[in-house]
Amino acid sequence: MKTKQNWEKESVEPVLKKVGERRDRFSTTSNIEVERLYTPSPISEDYLENLGFPGTFPFTRGIYPTGYRSRFWTMRQYAGFGDAESSNKRYRYLLSQGQTGLSIAFDLPTQIGYDSDDSHSEGEVGKVGVAIDSLNDMEILFDSIDLEKVSTSMTINSTAAILLAMYIALAKKRGNNLSKISGTIQNDILKEYIARGTYIYPPSPSMRIIRDLFSFCSENVPKWNTISVSGYHIREAGSTAAQEVAFTLADGISYVETAIKSGLDVDKFAPRISFFFGAHNDLFEEAAKFRAARRLWARITKTRFAPKNPRSTMLRFHTQTCGSTLTAQQPVNNIIRVTIQALSAVLGGTQSLHTNSFDEALALPTEDSARTALRTQQIIAYESKIADTLDPLAGSYYVESLTNQMEKEASDYIDKIDNMGGMVKAIENGFPQREIQNASYEYQKKIESFDEIIVGVNKFKIDEKKPTGLLKIDESLAKKQIKKLNNLRKIRDNRKIEHDIKMIKEAAKDETKNLIPPIIEAVSDYMTIGEISNTLRDIFGEYQEQVII
Amino acid sequence: MRKLRIIVAKAGLDGHDRGAKVVSRALRDAGFEVIYTGLRQSPEQIVSTAIDEGADFIGISILSGAHMIVAEKIIRILKKRNAADIPVFMGGIIPDSDIPDLKRIGIKAVFGPGTPTSKTINYLKNYHENDNS
Structure with a gap:
């Protein structure tokens, strides 16, 4: 793609014919016409190699030729708490307020494969997300929500196979066409060992389950994104922006290799991978980070896996504003932080976005604070007009330089990881964990020496009243959930469960x-998450963390 | 003088260990002997480690909301094992409204988000002067 005219003809026109743009004419508030794309003139070889046109390799300027001019990013608020009934109510509320995709938060027992009545679950049921024990809960969670109309993202990793199985079982029961249901499972186990902690089994059987999901879904649930390779938690654990890109893409490389080893064609699998990053306060660095990640992934996939389909080299990503930047002090200030972070994500060309609620340093969000968070995105989309031209920061000396440096730093890390024998080995050696820990400790020291200022925390402090109106999870909920579970175990056909255990064990061993x-x-057959996970624990064993301080 | 020894533990199923690790490093740099247990420690395991290691303090990090139940259990097991003299403090996402209840059951201090590590360090260093309860 050598010229802008070429690009317009070959890339833009087909999209305009197919989906069009939001308006016939875009203009500023003062009625200056806004073009789709601004470029240098003349266009140099260097520009073509490093930036290119939106929708073309190396995708620095975005993966779609018309970007947000055709469609805004998906506004996808992560939510879930208590039991299936209360979460279902929140989802229906968010959908009624203009949210365009669902994102399910599960409680920790669900994420780590324990039933609500397991002793490990005590105190945790329904706390950080919704409690799901069986298909019965899933039926309630999606009550009155059309699975063919909504795309559902599930933050689930070591038990991803079970939760997706439930979603599929529910869709089958309702007579939905499996080729029409869409969504994402996070399913990124490597970052669980690095940063997030909800692992169950050791790396090798965990990667095997992921392999099974890849190949099952590519045949049976073609529109499902089977992995969301996540840098968000790596960043939240305290990494730098470059480390976030490096470790995430290194994880991504491992997953593509796994898929290829399992016999999948790279062009069948790679276009279904999506990524997930955090958005921090450093506006330009963050925007540069997203652009650098896109370019680096395009280059990596092209050289390592030689795909035929250009889509295989596209980095599509979801962004969430970084929870760890929120302060418990003067919490309303967090709305401003979230706005800056969301701007960086949109300027960086995210495909979907979650904006945090201002009260999240204190508790899970209330309905009101969750609405303000969604409104923040809507104001950026409809009022700020930053989505009317593609990649508006391109050509800024500063942003382009940051983009280059970010790519270089991340690429150097990936070389180092390659030399260690790949990411699984690096994790077993504790390499990324150690790098992240050092970065997070350095950052904390900067805060304490006032080298980094956090408004309301180490400067501009005030005496505050205790916050009120926070969401509190009803402690009686766990009892209710356990009662429901006990009842289920009585009414289901337990002979079928015996048989299911046998079948799972056989498959696990082979x-x-x-x-x-x-x-x-x-x-x-209503076998529960805990029962399935324990069956697999018997075969696969459990991962023991390497503790390094 | 013997170094003060502290157990830093992640209780419950919560995997957010950034705070626990930062506090552990800061305490170590401030001259404490720190034993960091890692994730998913049960109250029984935490108390056993503290007794076996002859700890002067137990620090619990928790962000999942399970703090009340975890705290109650730890204090109960400490009493049962005649180790109630080991002071326990907590950090993480813990609503202010729960702090009086936590103190009532025997948690000595709660350090919420944004607490400088220097504050925690000073508190522990001066513990025996400012709190003999």
């Missing part, structure tokens, strides 16, 4: 088998 079909059978 690497050549795919675990997903027996898990779908099991959840359809």
